[in-house]
Amino acid sequence: MSPQILELVLVSIVMAATPLVIAALGELVAERAGVLDLGVEGMMIVGAAAGFAAAIESGSSLLGVAVGIGAGVVLAGVFGVLVIFMAANQVATGLALTILGVGLSGLIGSGYVGMKRESIGHLDIPVLSDLPVIGRLVFGQDPFVYAGIGLAIAIAWFLNRTRGGLTLRAVGENHASAHALGIPVRRVRFLAVLFGGGCAGLAGAYLSLAYTPFWAPGMTAGRGWIALALVVFASWRPFRAYAGALLFGGATVLQLHAQAASIGLPGQLLTAVPYLATILALVVLSLRKRRGSIAPSSLGMPFIPER
Amino acid sequence: MRIDLEARGTRSRTLEVAAPLIALAVAILIGGIVVALLGKSPAQAFHVYFIAPLSEVWSLQEVAVKAAPLVLIAIGLSFCFRANLWNIGAEGQFVMGGLAGGAIGVATHGMSPDAQTFWILPAMLAAGTLAGIAYAMIPALLRAKLGVSEILTSLMLVYLAERTLDYFARGPLRDPKGFNFPQSVMFDDVARLPFLMEGERLHVGVLFALIAVAIGVVVLGRTLFGFDVRLVGSAPKAARFAGFSDARLTYAAFAISGGAAGLAGICEVAGQIGQIQPIISPGYGFTAIIVAFLGRLQPIGILLAGLILSLSTIGGEGAQISMKLPLDMTRAFQGILLMCVLAADVFTRYRVRLSFGSRA
Numbered sequence: 001m002s003p004q005i006l007e008l009v010l011v012s013i014v015m016a017a018t019p020l021v022i023a024a025l026g027e028l029v030a031e032r033a034g035v036l037d038l039g040v041e042g043m044m045i046v047g048a049a050a051g052f053a054a055a056i057e058s059g060s061s062l063l064g065v066a067v068g069i070g071a072g073v074v075l076a077g078v079f080g081v082l083v084i085f086m087a088a089n090q091v092a093t094g095l096a097l098t099i100l101g102v103g104l105s106g107l108i109g110s111g112y113v114g115m116k117r118e119s120i121g122h123l124d125i126p127v128l129s130d131l132p133v134i135g136r137l138v139f140g141q142d143p144f145v146y147a148g149i150g151l152a153i154a155i156a157w158f159l160n161r162t163r164g165g166l167t168l169r170a171v172g173e174n175h176a177s178a179h180a181l182g183i184p185v186r187r188v189r190f191l192a193v194l195f196g197g198g199c200a201g202l203a204g205a206y207l208s209l210a211y212t213p214f215w216a217p218g219m220t221a222g223r224g225w226i227a228l229a230l231v232v233f234a235s236w237r238p239f240r241a242y243a244g245a246l247l248f249g250g251a252t253v254l255q256l257h258a259q260a261a262s263i264g265l266p267g268q269l270l271t272a273v274p275y276l277a278t279i280l281a282l283v284v285l286s287l288r289k290r291r292g293s294i295a296p297s298s299l300g301m302p303f304i305p306e307r
Numbered sequence: 308m309r310i311d312l313e314a315r316g317t318r319s320r321t322l323e324v325a326a327p328l329i330a331l332a333v334a335i336l337i338g339g340i341v342v343a344l345l346g347k348s349p350a351q352a353f354h355v356y357f358i359a360p361l362s363e364v365w366s367l368q369e370v371a372v373k374a375a376p377l378v379l380i381a382i383g384l385s386f387c388f389r390a391n392l393w394n395i396g397a398e399g400q401f402v403m404g405g406l407a408g409g410a411i412g413v414a415t416h417g418m419s420p421d422a423q424t425f426w427i428l429p430a431m432l433a434a435g436t437l438a439g440i441a442y443a444m445i446p447a448l449l450r451a452k453l454g455v456s457e458i459l460t461s462l463m464l465v466y467l468a469e470r471t472l473d474y475f476a477r478g479p480l481r482d483p484k485g486f487n488f489p490q491s492v493m494f495d496d497v498a499r500l501p502f503l504m505e506g507e508r509l510h511v512g513v514l515f516a517l518i519a520v521a522i523g524v525v526v527l528g529r530t531l532f533g534f535d536v537r538l539v540g541s542a543p544k545a546a547r548f549a550g551f552s553d554a555r556l557t558y559a560a561f562a563i564s565g566g567a568a569g570l571a572g573i574c575e576v577a578g579q580i581g582q583i584q585p586i587i588s589p590g591y592g593f594t595a596i597i598v599a600f601l602g603r604l605q606p607i608g609i610l611l612a613g614l615i616l617s618l619s620t621i622g623g624e625g626a627q628i629s630m631k632l633p634l635d636m637t638r639a640f641q642g643i644l645l646m647c648v649l650a651a652d653v654f655t656r657y658r659v660r661l662s663f664g665s666r667a
Contacts, residue, residue, distance in 0.1 A: 038458065042642075078646070085310040086659070088649040091393050091458065092600060096649060099593060100642025106635025107345065217635075222466055229459045266478065268470040275466040279449075282460060286453040304312050304657075 003132050009253060010137050015211060017242075017249030018148045019044075019203040023227035024234070024241045025151050026199020031231055032159060033192035034172035034298040038094025039079050040200050041224025042101020043072040047204025049105035052215040053112055061120050065205045072201020073194050075101060080193040084186050087302035098224070109215045119213040120144070144206040149242070151199070156238040168192060172296035175303040185303050200224065222275065229278045233285055235294050244281070251277045312657040322655045327601055327608070330647035331615070337647075338640045347630055355629055356622030366621060368508040372579065374617035375516040376401070376571035378610055380595035382519045383567025385527075385604040387560045389540040394561055396446065396461030397568040398592025399468035400439040404569025405576040406472050408435030409583040412494040412576070413480050424497040431498060431573055439569015440562045442468065447561035451554040457561075465592070476585040491583035500578035512574035516613070519567060523606030536560065568592060590638075594620070597645045603652075616641065 023040055030037050047068035055064025079097050082088040122142050129140040159165040170178040171188045179185050203223070208215050226248060234240035255273040258265065335357075339349035360366040380397050387394040408431040415427050445464060449455040477489040485492070503509040527533040539546040539556055576587055598616050602608030623637030653659065 082646060082650055082653075086650060086653040087312055087657070088653055092388075092596075093646065093649050095395060095596060096642050096645035098642075099597070099645060100639055103635045103637070103639030103642055106633055107341070107639060110633045110635070222463075225459065225462050229463070232456060232459070266474050268474040272467050272470045275463045278463050279460050282455045283449060283453060286449075286455045304314075 007132070007134075007136055009257070011141070012253045012256075013246060013249045014137065014141065014145055015249070016252045017245040018145050019206045019211065019223055020227050020230060020248055021148045021242050021245035022144070022151060022206065023200045023203035023224060024230040024245060025148075025155050025238060026196035026203075027227055028231045028234070028236055028238060028241055029155060029159075029168070029199075030189075030192045030196035031299055032172045032236055032296055033168050033189045034175060034296055034301065034303075035080075035083065035189050035193050035196075036090045036094065036300040037076070037079060037083075037097075037193060037196055038091060038228065039075065039097025039101065039224075040196075040227050041220055041222065042098035042104075043075045043197050043200035044101075044204040044207075044224040044227075045105040045218070045220040046075060046101045046108065047072045047201030048208040048219055049109035049112075049204075049215055051201070051205030052115075052117075052208035053108055055209055056112055056115060056117060061209055064209050065202065068205025068209075069198045069201045072197040072199070072204065074197075076193050076197020076200070079197070080190045083302065084189045084193065087304055090300050090302070102218070106217050109217065112215045113217070114214075116214045117209075120210040142210045144202075144210055147202070152238045152242045159238070169296070172298055175298045175301070179303070179305055185305070189303070200227075203227070226274060226278050229282060232295075233281045235285075236296065247281075248274060248277060309662055311660040311662060312653070313660065314657055315655075318655060323603065326651040326655045327603060327612075327648055330651035331601070331644065333651075334640065334644035334647040337643050338636075341639065341643075342632065342636070345632065345636075347632060352626060352630060352632065355626045356619055359625055360618055360621045365508065369621055370614060370617045371513050372508055372510070373620055374613040375513045376575055376591045377595050377598045377616055378516040378613035379512075379519050379571040379574075380564075380568045380592060381598035381602065381609045381613060382516075382523045382606060383564035384595055384599045385523065385602075385606070385609060386536055386563045388599055389527075389604050390536045390556055390560050391540050391543065392450075392557060392560050393458045394443065394446065394461050394564050395458060395596060396443070396464045396592070397564060397595055398588060398590065399461070399465035400442045400565040400568035401572035401575075401588055401592045402465075402468040402472050403442040404435035404439040404572030405587045406468075406475060406572075406583065407438030407569070408432060408573030409491070409494075409576040410434070410475070410480060412498040413491045413583060415498060416492045416495055418495070424495075427495075427498050428500070428577065431577055432570065435573025435576075436566045436570045439565040439567070439572065441565075442569070443561040443565020444558070447557050451557045457557075469586075472583075472587065473585045476583050480583050482582075489585050493582050494577065498577060499581055500574060510574075510578040512571075512578045515570060515574060517610075520606045520610045523609070527606065532559070568595075589620070594641060597641050597648075600645060600652075601648050616644075 023044055027037060027040055050071035051064040051068025054067035055061050075097060079093060082093050083090045120142050122140050124140060129136060159169060167183055168188055171183060171185050175185045204220065207219060230241055230244045233244045251273050255270045259267055259270050342349045342352040360370055384394060384397055411431045411434055418424065446457040446461040449460050450457040480491045482490060482492045500510040500512055535551050535556060539551060580587060594616055598609055598612045602612035619640060620637055623634055626632040627634050
């Protein structure tokens with residue numbers, strides 16, 4: 001493999017991993033606070049549709065990104081009020097959010113099907129970006145890629161090194177004790193869920209503004225669900241989530257290249273690779289960790305404070 | 308402002324019935340606002356969605372035909388959901404059922420007229436049901452043996468099932484004389500579900516849905532297994548002390564819901580469609596989740612909920628033609644409806660109090 005091709009493959013793996021890791025990191029924070037939000041796919045796709053629509057209308061990519069994030073936050077807010085303050089069932093409400101999001105994205109995007117716009121540009125530093133193999137990989141990505149890496153570092157630092165992170169983890173591990181210590185359990189959870197929604201919206205905006213710069217119905221194609229699986233796969237740790245996302249990005253890119261090279265396998269089998277890989281990853285993980293659960297102890301349980 | 312929840316001592320029967328109705332009303336209200344935001348008349352939309360399909364015989368039959376798979380799948384799902392098992396992959400089990408049963412329909416196409424054919428349709432229905440069960444066993448086994456979340460595996464299997472069907476419809480099962488269209492031959496008449504009345508739309512699949520409701524009523528209300536399912540859902544610790552096996556229940560609940568979805572799948576293929584196509588479901592498996600919750604996981608409630616969602620689906624098709632409202636409106640409405648139902652459920656379990664002030 002020539003250095004140019006190797007570089008191209010590596011760059012595309014990182015790009016494919018970026019929406020997965022951004023969405024997964026947001027969900028990771030929500031889950032560490034004890035809330036399982038199955039609406040990632042819905043928030044992501046609304047982020048993609050709303051972000052693209054806003055970017056077309058205003059001509060500004062930055063505004064598009066902001067609207068994508070905002071859309072994710074708003075949907076997460078609805079979800080949060082239902083499951084945190086009204087103790088509605090988290091699994092069912094998350095599903096409802098995904099169904100709503102898919103429909104809503106279709107409504108928002110219906111006027112924008114077939115439109116194209118310039119992809120958000122890549123970083124270009126003289127000399128550095130032109131280095132062989134690592135040039136484009138390290139110094140020539142789009143801003144989202146760096147945001148994804150920054151997010152992983154920031155979240156790892158926040159969860160493990162700050163008082164706020166400790167509080168958030170306490171809420172997720174044992175909400176009754178956290179409440180007894182005077183921590184506003186439901187408020188912490190709500191903020192964590194809003195953060196997760198913002199990340200899902202950002203991941204969606206990445207898809208429609210940079211990864212494939214157009215809107216197509218159903219364009220998230222299950223990435224939200226793969227992000228949810230990544231959180232489990234990563235044992236709720238940010239850097240492992242990034243590693244997992246690279247693995248999945250690799251599977252996606254490999255699949256694309258295999259299709260282009262027409263190696264004789266049916267295309268349906270190749271496009272199924274990311275979903276198969278998800279199931280396999282979950283199985284492998286469960287084989288490795290049979291002793292006790294590593295999930296946050298209060299994950300999925302509503303907290304209803306005594307009056 | 309803060310929201311306080313106070314558990315109700317006893318559940319009120321009135322509220323149990325009123326809650327889903329109120330939820331439906333609120334969802335229609337929100338849907339109306341969305342329609343208005345899209346610049347269309349909410350009153351007209353309400354008429355097209357919920358009244359027009361009821362005004363003609365053929366569309367009434369269409370409502371029943373579309374409700375049948377929803378009810379059948381949702382009855383199966385109610386066993387899972389009651390036991391706190393989250394099979395959200397009914398769509399995949401539906402597809403696999405349709406594919407497996409349909410393959411028999413393709414294989415038996417054009418058999419010599421004097422050959423025995425009475426077995427074909429029962430074999431198709433059995434194959435569809437078994438394929439649904441087998442496909443549902445994957446997440447059930449992974450959960451029971453390895454503790455893998457059934458939510459994620461059952462959903463991923465939907466994507467795999469869709470691609471499997473796509474492969475067979477374009478590959479091995481394609482009609483060789485079909486001008487390269489990605490579809491199989493039309494099944495022979497002996498491989499089609501018979502109609503209930505000559506020249507009408509209602510086929511036997513509608514009966515299956517009604518039978519499933521009846522079975523659901525008996526099994527959930529009158530058998531030890533039904534008690535087991537309800538107990539595990541409402542008091543898992545007590546159920547464990549009483550000696551009920553988690554793993555056995557997982558297999559049973561997934562088998563029931565997978566089988567029901569698989570049967571619904573082959574009924575759709577052998578009834579409505581009559582051949583294998585790359586896509587055989589407009590999302591019945593996901594809509595059925597809403598049906599199950601709107602029906603409060605009770606068989607009779609599910610029957611009514613299935614009719615309501617079928618009505619809105621057919622109304623949505625009408626609205627697309629007569630009002631130029633995108634089909635996604637239906638899906639968005641269904642999502643809103645499910646949220647409203649889940650929120651309304653909170654009011655049946657708790658007294659909800661709003662208090663103003665800064666007490667944290």
